[in-house]
Amino acid sequence: MQLRVTQYGEPVLRQAGKKVEVFDEELRNLVSDMIETMYAEEGVGLAAQQVNKALMVFVMDVSHLPGEELDYQLDGLRQPIDLIMPMALVNPEVEVLPGKKVFGEEGCLSFPNIRGDVPRAEAVKVDFQDINGKPHTLVCSGWVARVVQHELDHLHGRLFIDLMDKRQLRTLDSKIKRLKQNSRKALME
Template sequence: MILPIVAYGHPVLRKVAEDITPDYPGLDKLIEDMWETMYASNGVGLAAPQINRPIRLFVVDSAQIFVNMDDEEKEENDYPDAPGVKQVFINAHIVEEAGDDWPYNEGCLSIPKIREDVYRAEEVTIEYMDEKFHKHKKTFDGVTGRIILHEYDHTDGKLFIDYLSPLKRKLYKRKLDDISKGAIQVDYKMLFPKK
């Protein structure tokens, strides 16, 4: 089932999410719905707070980025994480961020029509559970690492616009207000806090 994505301004997006246990009600169906919702909105990652669930759960499919890319483009940009991963992250906690911060033009399904360069670490080492609640500790880099850091931020109540300068955030104030009010056109279901 495709779920509505919570728009900027909704309090759930600023809440630090809670860890869950294997007996979380309807977890398998929730994960299935999150994949369906993410693909229906052309996303490459989706966190539970974005569908109004304040829990530490997110899904990532960085392989979607590489699907439409030709070999020449992959070589020119030297993506160390190609061909990407498709993974569920439950109760994720960052162990370490390493390497130089690098810019990448980010957007967010909860903040449609706004994109900006955000600097993030080259690598992230993260501990998490998969959908079977098996524990993992892995290091991710490239675009995959970037998506994981972005989705992880959602479980900590942070948004990519928090990395922008105060001046840039001020310039986006009207657009952000319009998003909260639902005064935008998107091609996926959204839940607007001020509509």
């Protein structure tokens, strides 16, 4: 079932997620609904906060991004991307790997029509559980690492606008304020 995507200005986007303790049908249904919503919204990732749940869960599917930009290993293997996507990451913990920060343009389903350059670590290692509670490790760089970091930020109540250069953010200020006002007004109705 497609879920409503929360918009900037809704308090849940600033809430840190609670650790998932129970791996049951309710979690599997939530993840399934999140994946359906991500596809319907044409996103590459979606965090639980973006569907009004303050939990440590996000989903992603980067399989349609250009192959040369997909650098990853899941549990020490580089499996075909179509076999591992979409992927649900439950209770993820990230470690930034040695390397530089790289800038890249990002958007967010909770910020329609707002995009900006964001610095991210070039490579990360993320330990997580799947929807059955089984532990996994994903080591990635490039766009995969960018998506992981963007979604992980959501799980901690951080947003991509928090990382943007202040000058760039000022150019988007009126759009962001309008979105926040519209979101709050919609919540009051």
